[in-house]
Amino acid sequence: MSVKYSNEHEWIRVEGDVGTVGISQYAQEQLGDVVFVDVPQAGRKIAKGESVAVVESVKAASDIYTPASGEVTEGNAALADAPGDINADPMGKGWIFKVKLADPADLDGLMDQAAYDEFVKSLS
Amino acid sequence: MSEPTAGPLKRTPLHALHQELGARLVSFAGYEMPVQYPTGILAEHAQTRTAAGLFDVSHMGQIRLTAKPTQSAAKALETLVPGDIAGLSPGQQRYTQFTSESGGILDDLMVTSTGDHLLVVVNAACKDDDLAHIRKHLSASCEIEPMFARGLLALQGPLASQALARLVPSVATMTFMTGAFVTIDGAQCYVTRSGYTGGDGYEISTPADKAEPVARLLLAQPEVKPIGLGARDSLRLEAGLCLYGHDIDTTTTPIEAGLLWSIGKERRVAGGFPGASVIQKQIAEGAPRKRVGLLPEGKAIAREGAEIAIGGKIIGKVTSGGFAPTLGRAVAMGYVEKALSANGTKVELMVRGKPVPAEIVPMPFVKHAYYRG
Numbered sequence: 001m002s003v004k005y006s007n008e009h010e011w012i013r014v015e016g017d018v019g020t021v022g023i024s025q026y027a028q029e030q031l032g033d034v035v036f037v038d039v040p041q042a043g044r045k046i047a048k049g050e051s052v053a054v055v056e057s058v059k060a061a062s063d064i065y066t067p068a069s070g071e072v073t074e075g076n077a078a079l080a081d082a083p084g085d086i087n088a089d090p091m092g093k094g095w096i097f098k099v100k101l102a103d104p105a106d107l108d109g110l111m112d113q114a115a116y117d118e119f120v121k122s123l124s
Numbered sequence: 125m126s127e128p129t130a131g132p133l134k135r136t137p138l139h140a141l142h143q144e145l146g147a148r149l150v151s152f153a154g155y156e157m158p159v160q161y162p163t164g165i166l167a168e169h170a171q172t173r174t175a176a177g178l179f180d181v182s183h184m185g186q187i188r189l190t191a192k193p194t195q196s197a198a199k200a201l202e203t204l205v206p207g208d209i210a211g212l213s214p215g216q217q218r219y220t221q222f223t224s225e226s227g228g229i230l231d232d233l234m235v236t237s238t239g240d241h242l243l244v245v246v247n248a249a250c251k252d253d254d255l256a257h258i259r260k261h262l263s264a265s266c267e268i269e270p271m272f273a274r275g276l277l278a279l280q281g282p283l284a285s286q287a288l289a290r291l292v293p294s295v296a297t298m299t300f301m302t303g304a305f306v307t308i309d310g311a312q313c314y315v316t317r318s319g320y321t322g323g324d325g326y327e328i329s330t331p332a333d334k335a336e337p338v339a340r341l342l343l344a345q346p347e348v349k350p351i352g353l354g355a356r357d358s359l360r361l362e363a364g365l366c367l368y369g370h371d372i373d374t375t376t377t378p379i380e381a382g383l384l385w386s387i388g389k390e391r392r393v394a395g396g397f398p399g400a401s402v403i404q405k406q407i408a409e410g411a412p413r414k415r416v417g418l419l420p421e422g423k424a425i426a427r428e429g430a431e432i433a434i435g436g437k438i439i440g441k442v443t444s445g446g447f448a449p450t451l452g453r454a455v456a457m458g459y460v461e462k463a464l465s466a467n468g469t470k471v472e473l474m475v476r477g478k479p480v481p482a483e484i485v486p487m488p489f490v491k492h493a494y495y496r497g
Contacts, residue, residue: 032354033166035447036423036454038476054476056425058165058447059354061476080423087164 003091004110006067007119011091014107019068022095023055023086026120031057034086039075040097046072048106053096055086068106070099136182137275137335145350152353153248155183160352168355169449172321173490176281177351178342185251186274186329187258189242190267197242200265201235204257206378206397208388214239217301217316219386221378222257227402228374229381230257232366236303236316243303243314243329245276247368275335280325280359282493283347288315288326290345295326300494308338317495320356322363322488324495361455362448364417364487370428371415371443371457379406380459382415413440414465417487418456418473424480425454426473432458433472433479439464442473448489455489456482 003013009027012019028034036056046052046066053064053075075097079085086094101107111119133156142149147158158180160168171177191197198209207220214237222230231250236243246254255270262268279288289296292306295315303316311334319325330338342348357367366372372381377399384392384407391397392407420426425447432440445456456473464471467486472479 032160033164035166035449036425038424056447058169058358058449059159061425061427 002112004107004112005116006065006110008065010064010067012067012107012110014101017101018073018098019101020095020098021066023064023090025090028087028090031055031062033058034083037079037083037086037096039079040072042072042074044072046070046099064096066099067110068099068101070102072097073100074098136180137332138180138182138339141336141339142180147352153183155248157183158352160354161350165354165358166449168351169358171349172281172351172355172359173323173450174282176279176283176287176347177355178339178348179278179280179351179356181278182275182335183248184276185246185248185254186271186276187244187246187255188269188271189244189262190240192265192267195265197266198237200262201242203396204261204398206387206391206403207235208391209235211388212237215302215304217303217318221383222254223378223397223399223403224374225398227377227399229372229376229378230374232368232372234318238303249369273332275330275332275338277328277330277335277339277342278319278325279328279342279348280319280321280323282324284325285495287342287345287347291341299497309334309341311338313338320365321359322365322490322492324493358446358449361444361446362450362488362490363492364457364489367444377403377406377411379403380411380413380415410462412462413459414462415457415459416465417485417489418442418458418471418482419485420454420456420473420480420482422480423454424475426456426475426480426482431474432460433474434464439471450490457487460484
């Protein structure tokens with residue numbers, strides 16, 4: 001399925017019943033150089049809207065809220081040594097965690113690409 | 125770096141240049157200021173540590189004091205600050221603080237004697253209050269001229285001297301904390317060999333209408349790139365330098381802040397500045413708390429407001445913390461109880477509710493590289 005976005009600028013891409021979550025191109029641009037990422041541990045139960053990860057730029061720490069409830073299957077361990085992947089490739093190598101979805105309906109209120117692009121445009 | 129402000133934001137003489145260079149502009153101390161350029165804070169930080177960076181600090185307040193007949197501007201200013209101002213020779217510069225009656229810090233500032241005048245540079249967020257304070261206390265003895273429209277450019281880094289000396293050869297031999305009038309691109313400027321990065325460099329005060337041409341000329345030098353306030357903050361943090369409103373304010377004394385070195389030796393004894401009794405007592409008996417450097421283990425970043433604890437007992441608070449790009453790790457500074465402030469003391473920094481082991485260490489985190497001749 002295609003990628004969906006939250007209004008907190010997280011994206012989620014679902015394959016089967018597992019969603020991969022990261023932050024958008026717009027979000028990484030706003031944050032600036034990322035220097036540390038606190039990713040959630042596998043096995044952690046998380047609820048939609050909960051702060052589950054932290055992305056630290058030089059300037060500030062930003063909470064990452066999960067766009068869907070479920071159980072974390074993996075945190076992106078590579079970010080420990082390469083936090084800049086979030087800047088260089090936010091939709092790819094810069095993914096933050098994977099979550100086994102508890103309820104696919106969590107995705108219903110999220111934006112598709114076109115809606116998110118409009119949303120970002122409205123912010124500038 | 126940004127904060128809410130009322131009313132429209134003010135602009136420095138370099139505003140159009142910042143836009144042309146693709147800066148991200150943010151609200152800072154009532155001004156629209158560049159927090160970073162497209163290269164980003166890490167690259168700008170490295171540029172300043174390895175070559176030269178140009179910062180627009182025109183938002184800071186420049187004030188000129190001139191003695192009225194039979195008066196001394198230096199003696200007058202000494203009634204407001206604990207620094208040795210009367211001892212400044214023409215061309216010498218000093219760092220000091222405006223103190224309050226309770227010994228707190230109203231602002232910190234640089235003072236340079238030109239011989240005929242004192243040139244004072246204060247923080248942007250405090251400059252209106254500072255001007256009112258100076259006018260209230262020094263109007264009888266000094267002519268007080270705010271020069272808030274002037275440009276102020278900081279050129280910082282190991283190649284700053286090479287770049288500026290190409291335009292003005294005489295600056296090469298200036299030593300740290302001295303100043304001189306120079307002509308750049310036909311404009312009379314006042315240059316000091318000083319800065320806020322812990323490295324070598326200059327601050328250049330320009331006429332308002334010459335700030336942009338001088339900045340363009342400096343940016344045309346191969347060593348120089350534009351640097352925003354984001355890197356200015358990470359650079360000064362590595363250098364262990366205080367940021368007013370964060371590491372020092374009206375609730376901290378110069379002694380608690382570790383700024384005893386900036387208080388004149390004679391003035392420690394003679395006093396004669398606001399809060400002298402409090403500050404002299406702390407010099408004699410020690411302050412109840414002390415500003416210290418903190419080195420957290422691992423990669424978590426303890427930022428301003430994080431509590432400092434030992435075995436779960438709170439002993440202080442972080443006042444500045446962040447990623448130190450030169451070191452590739454997090455650093456912080458904060459205040460702890462004096463009895464627990466020794467270097468090597470193991471503490472915990474509370475980051476999002478979790479204790480991060482850290483150690484009290486001497487500052488600066490990155491060695492200063494001032495040019496002393």
